[in-house]
Every structure is written in C-alpha cells, then in structure tokens.
Amino acid sequence: MNRRILAILDSEENYAYRLMDFITTKGNVPFEVHVFTRDDKFYSFLEKEKVECLLVSENAYQKKVEALEIPHIIILSENGTNLNQALYHVNKYQSCDRVLREVMEQYSGGNGKEIAVTACRRGKMKIIGIYTPVGRCLQTTFSLTLGQMLARKHRTLYLNFEAYSGLGKMLNREFEGDLSDLTYYFSCAREKLFYQLKSLTECVGGLDFIPPADVYQSLSGIRGTDWIDLFQEIEKITDYEYLILDLSDCLMDLWEVLKNCDLIYTIVREDALAEAKTSQYEMALETMKYKEITGKTRKWMLPLFRKLPMHFGELTYGDLAAYIRKEVFPELLRKEEHED
Structure with missing residues (x-):
C-alpha cells in the first residue's frame, strides 16, 4: 500500500x-x-x-x-x-x-480521495464477548479490567452495549461522538470508517474504546449481521488483536453476535435467583438451536472483593486485577498460544 x-x-x-x-x-x-x-x-x-x-x-x-x-x-x-x-x-x-x-x-x-487501509497483524483479531443474564455482577468492571490488562501487551479495543453505561460521568469526560456515529459511517460512508474510528477512539488505562451510544435506541435497528460486518471491517482496517464486547440485552440479535465471538465470558452468582436466570438462559439457547454459544462460554463466579479501584483508569491494580491475572489469563493466553 x-x-x-x-x-x-x-x-x-x-x-x-x-x-x-x-x-x-x-x-x-x-x-x-x-x-x-x-x-x-x-x-x-x-x-x-x-x-x-x-x-x-x-x-x-x-x-x-x-x-x-x-x-x-x-x-x-x-x-x-x-x-x-x-x-x-x-x-x-x-x-x-x-x-x-x-x-x-x-x-x-474532507473531499480528498480516500485510500484503502489494511491491517498489519499477526493472526486474526480475537473477539471476546462478555455477557451474563444476571444483573449487578461487575460485568463492566470485569470487562474493562480484562481489556486494560490485555492492552498492556496487545492492541485491544473495547465496545460497550449497555443502555446506560454512565461511562462519560465515571471518566469525567464529554464525548464528541459515540458508537452510533461509527455505525452511521459504516453504513453510509464505509470508505471513511478508518478515519472516523480514529477520531472517535478514546483511551482509559491504556485501553482503546469507542464511547457507548448516548441514546441506546439509536442502535435499536442494527441487526446482528450488521454488527458482525462492522467487526470484520474493524479487523480489516486496524491492527487490533482483541475486540472486547461488553454486551447486554439491548443489542438486537444478541445471540447472533455471541455466536460470532471466539470466546464468551459469563459471570454467574450462586444465589438461587441468579442460578435460575442462568439456567433459563442456557435452556433458551438449546431450544433455539444456539447451543454452540454454550460451548464457547466460560463461566466465572467472582469472589467477594474487599476493595475495587475508585477510578476506571486504575483497574489494573487491586483484587479483581489479581484474580484475572491468576485465574483468567493463564487459560486465555494458553488457548491463544495453542491456536497460534
């Protein structure tokens, strides 16, 4: 090129x-x-x-x-x-x-001629989907911590699909664009996607992320196949090694997106209601012929952490980071080495 x-x-x-x-x-x-x-x-x-x-x-x-x-x-x-x-x-x-x-x-x-951008990466971009049917279980904190730790040695991008992430307030930032802008460029001006991606990208703790949609309804008409196409285009035009998807039920065709992930992390809890929700979710996957999602899923029952960092930029320090380093990383990186 x-x-x-x-x-x-x-x-x-x-x-x-x-x-x-x-x-x-x-x-x-x-x-x-x-x-x-x-x-x-x-x-x-x-x-x-x-x-x-x-x-x-x-x-x-x-x-x-x-x-x-x-x-x-x-x-x-x-x-x-x-x-x-x-x-x-x-x-x-x-x-x-x-x-x-x-x-x-x-x-x-601008009006200048656009150029094709091709990634320089060793191997394919790995997509890690993080989703749980159980509420209030540190899913976003887990996702951001994992992403920041991966970003120390690997180019990593984080996307959040919550209805109300609160990320701007937590980071004390005002974003000038968000994920809905990226999807607009992807559908209407794909040749400019790379440049728009660069202009939208923020960073926290070394982890790149696109600000979540300020109004989640702006993403409501986007089908799972469209998201998969977008992820493939990101793989094509960037050198990201990992794409972390912090998923929620707000996403249309959630199961199609999960099906496209290389690895899925589901956080579970041991109380009766949480177990019932997880069981119902797994039964629904089997009934609707999405059992392969279960095969890609690794469940994590997080211990009770005494103290978590107060700022999202400091998540690589503390008990949760130590847990990920000890429990999650060995299995994740061993799997990557085996696939390579």
Whole structure:
C-alpha cells in the first residue's frame, strides 16, 4: 500500500518531533510523516513529493501556504492571530492524542480521495464477548479490567452495549461522538470508517474504546449481521488483536453476535435467583438451536472483593486485577498460544 504523506511544518523542533513520534507509534495510521522546521526544506520537498495533509503551526504559517496544492491544510493554532479562519484549526497545545483525533476527524470529512487501509497483524483479531443474564455482577468492571490488562501487551479495543453505561460521568469526560456515529459511517460512508474510528477512539488505562451510544435506541435497528460486518471491517482496517464486547440485552440479535465471538465470558452468582436466570438462559439457547454459544462460554463466579479501584483508569491494580491475572489469563493466553 502506498502511504500518503503528512507533513508537519513547525519551527518548534521538540514539539514537531514529539507529535511525529506519537503519530507513527499510535498504530496503523495511513501516513508517512515528515517533519520540517525550516520553510526552505519544506518547499524543496514539495518539488519532489506530493503531500496529502499539512499541519502548519502559526509560527511557520505564511500566506503562500494557501496556494499550495495540498488537499488538507490544518493550522496548529497557538493564539489564533492573523490567520486565515477559512482553514481548519487545531489547538496545538493539547494532548497529542487529541490533536491526532481532530486531524483524523477533519480528514474523514474532507473531499480528498480516500485510500484503502489494511491491517498489519499477526493472526486474526480475537473477539471476546462478555455477557451474563444476571444483573449487578461487575460485568463492566470485569470487562474493562480484562481489556486494560490485555492492552498492556496487545492492541485491544473495547465496545460497550449497555443502555446506560454512565461511562462519560465515571471518566469525567464529554464525548464528541459515540458508537452510533461509527455505525452511521459504516453504513453510509464505509470508505471513511478508518478515519472516523480514529477520531472517535478514546483511551482509559491504556485501553482503546469507542464511547457507548448516548441514546441506546439509536442502535435499536442494527441487526446482528450488521454488527458482525462492522467487526470484520474493524479487523480489516486496524491492527487490533482483541475486540472486547461488553454486551447486554439491548443489542438486537444478541445471540447472533455471541455466536460470532471466539470466546464468551459469563459471570454467574450462586444465589438461587441468579442460578435460575442462568439456567433459563442456557435452556433458551438449546431450544433455539444456539447451543454452540454454550460451548464457547466460560463461566466465572467472582469472589467477594474487599476493595475495587475508585477510578476506571486504575483497574489494573487491586483484587479483581489479581484474580484475572491468576485465574483468567493463564487459560486465555494458553488457548491463544495453542491456536497460534
């Protein structure tokens, strides 16, 4: 694949190279990144190469930049003075992650020709579905903890399908988009999915995630086959090794999605009501000819944890993380090694 060129023109050398390092190490970003701290070097480069996207800081901005035949010109704004407001601006002094997300968002919405993006990954992306018919059993905390621990060594993406996850409030963040936006791009502008995925991706404790749908009804018409197609496209265009699905009954065709998972974790409890719900769920699977879901399922009866981390960014510490490390990981990673 021919990678398109993203140029950073900024006389602030340390910043420019730090941003370049972040973009190139973020993973599967379809740009070859070049840094220029001097105008003459940049314009000499343009005589030989085509630049797809230019990030130019205020300190390096000149009027003649606007005349360049570059499809995407983005200003790294410092104080916003005497610049062409018709051009797209990104706040320079925010996190590199935020800069990249805003750049990818602008790129996905632009009129430039889209390029095919193909993942570079060893083996297939493993899908782990986490679902229980039993309520209030730490399913989301378990899912996030498992995801953060996997993300230490493996590229991992987490998707939450709860009706009301509360994730934004728990993380004290306001999300600018969510899973419903991703599904829109998948159905209406699939060629831009990669860029939209990058612009929507948030991170907590090293784990990438797409914010859950703010209004879960916006996902109510999406069939299981559509979700499976989306997961396959994510596998195709990214280098994620694991996709963790925190599932709920709000998902249409839940069983079809579970059937497509490589591994399913179900958290159970030993009280009578929980056991009755689990038994009814398993009988329903058998009655409706979905018994293969049971074959992929590993049940976990979690012990009573004395204390759990108060912040979702610290889940890899504490009793639950220790339990996953001791009980879940050996079996999961042994299974992966055997399949490889």
